[in-house]
Amino acid sequence: MKLLRIALPLLATLFSAPSLANNNSGFGLGVAYDLGAGVTAQFRGTSIFVNSDAIAVDMRLQNFYNDRRTMHAYIDAGGFFVGGDHDDYNDKAGVRLPIGLSFGIAPSLQAYIQAVPNFAFSDNDRKEGFGVDGALGVRLRF
Template sequence: MKPIALGLLLTLSLTTQAVAKEKTNISAGLAVDQQLSAVLEVDDQYRFTLGNGGTAFDYLFQHGTFDNPDIPVDWYVGAGGWAEWDDDYGVRLPIGLDWAINKQISAYGQVHPEVNFHGGPELQLGGALGVTYSF
């Protein structure tokens, strides 16, 4: 699937999900994921990234906290897909930490093992760092 078509498909699914719910928690920010990227996050569960190098979409299906309430860091695991503008594309498994800096600003860091399907399956390891502001 071409990266532009994948990006449009992901945007449509994200928009549909946001409209279907009555009240959504929307965050926007910047990240280093697909090179320098803009990030849109809905309900702390759907993360769409559009950057200089390509696009990515992650569904964060598992969230957790650490036992110490003084640590404002949560963890998450997700599943997603990515496509680069040079026709590389694949799936990934983001595993990360989310730090609530204050009520509206949070930072995250993740590693994501990924499989690149362009030219045959190839296992890779990627990562991302980002900051988002909740509206």
């Protein structure tokens, strides 16, 4: 619940941006499995993932496009926070470096898959350290 107090105002601010009113605004909204199942939004080079227990924010470092620009590989850098259920002892936060592949399914529909190397910090020694996760999602582009 403490995460929702942060995530909901952040998403409301993102959705109310005046530049979203025009077409091809660089905005996408969808569903994903990243730190669990949740909602994903992207505005230009910034991606946000939110669910009831976690939040991740990533900024685009580099894009690599194919000739027709229908598919591209990318490298992002960001951070994350995962709540530990009802116990602050199991909370963890850290840095991550998503490396992914994105492709168009339809003119306004984009799918992506990524490997997410990360380093987590936590009060619980078993939850701390280097790891590699994955993410899979679909976004509707506006």
